[in-house]
Amino acid sequence: MRFYMTTPIFYVNGDPHIGHAYTAIAADVLARFKRLDGYDVHFLSGTDEHGQKVEKAARDAGMAPQDFCDAISAKFRDMEVRLDVSTDDFIRTTEPRHVHGVQALWRRLRERDQIYLGHYEGWYAVRDEDFYSADDVTLLADGSRVAPTGAPVEWVREPNFLFRLSRWQDALLQHYEENPDFVGPPAKRNEMLSFIRGGLTDLSVSRTSFKWGIPVPDEPGHVIYVWVDALANYITALGYPDLCSSLWPRWPADLHLVGKDILRFHAVYWPAFLMAAGLPVPKRIFGHGWWTVEGEKMSKSVGNVIDPLSLVDRFGVDAVRFFLFREVPFGNDGDYSERALISRMNTELANDLGNLCQRSVSLIARNCAGVLPDRGPLTQDDEEMLGLADGLIGSLRERMDRQALHEALEEVWKAIRAANAYIDRQAPWALKKTDRARMAAVLRVLADVIRSVATMLSPFMPQSMARMLDQVGVPHGLRSIAGLQTPLPEGTLLPAPQGVFPRFVEEAA
């Protein structure tokens, strides 16, 4: 069972912010879940380093483009490392393997008459690296013109190679029809469909106005348009055009995870490029939402851009990872606020989960000499509690396959709340005076439930859940979904209880 999934490659015109962290962590949670479930996962991330904006940013920074890219790309890689994002490969579009692959893809498209030489003129925004129709351009009072995105535009006329996107309209519609899960969430799929139905025009795929890009083969002066370059990373990282490479059998990708702003490129242009090249298209593309900060749109000018690393320094990596998917339905936009984050940490991590583990493990330490008790005869209450924990496996699989990360967490939390109710009902602290055998049996049920919960949560919070699994004595070889079928060894000596999620107390100002 193979699973190939990707993050977008991040554009290196600025430092990483919480939006990048969100995509990367979401992809990581999904990748880790698939690994936990026994899949042979290949998880790709990377940086997108070409284009006029980068060329300009480098010039502004007084650096050579490549040096500039090296510096920013390193920041993205560092961010992923610090966020425990477990990529298997990190591709940069300035790497020879990518440049070579993109040129091969270009040649193939030309050979198949999918690209032709024409010319393009129109309002061009350097910042967006995109052309806009005259209708979309607004004339400002000072005589300058801007795109709907607010980016300044200039009139540009240049010879261009065009991709015959218009030819692929019907094939795309058919593909959407035959693959209802091709794009998620469903609302976004509808938007993509209506965009395609609205008619596709050929797409400009080269530029002559700047140099920082992959040269069009045999056409001096032309550089390959950013999206052909960028999207191709998903196959060049697998060795394209070498279809005998060891990684190539992983194509097509099982999942491209992207932000909603670049969904169209992935859900329309990319499949069209692939079809035109005679290659299979990805199985699924999911577009997630955006974060606002304390109710406001994040922007450099407002100065409210959240640096994920400072968040991690303050709250810890797992609390941040948890918050991002617990707070907001994945696919919707969300709002970050410090209060909400602290509230989730204290209410759900410390009180509900951390305290459940702590109270259970402490009772075992004190009353069972720190040895994991054996199962006793199961009462109906025990059966129901254990059944709820076991049911997590199927229910999370289904939800993770829909990228419903928030629903997955809610399912786990139902089990955690049920476990807190169970321990109160059974009151092992009272049983210790009346029926020590029953007390031990109850504590074993709790340990098993905590084991299930911690296992299922480990893709979300790898470090904390590893510590929690230590607390209930789960051997490393059993830390997987398959491993849950094997009972914990009898007589396991548990380590001294140690809190996993301390309450977060704000420092006095």
Added chain:
RNA sequence: GGCGGCGUAGCUCAGCGGUAGAGCAGGGGAAUCAUAAUCCCUUGGUCGGUGGUUCAAAUCCGCCCGCCGCUACCA
């Protein structure tokens, strides 16, 4: 302008034809194993408005209002 989504308890949302639900917040109680954590009970909504279909409508249909997304055009 077209297509689509949303509007349900103070907050975030689930329900999508059969007498209004969850979490958080608020109130009361229990317990004291535990990170003053937990558990139980509870206050609270004319389900945006309005017509209609139906024995029965948050739930289906029409219209209106308000947000939002995608897209187009006039100019």
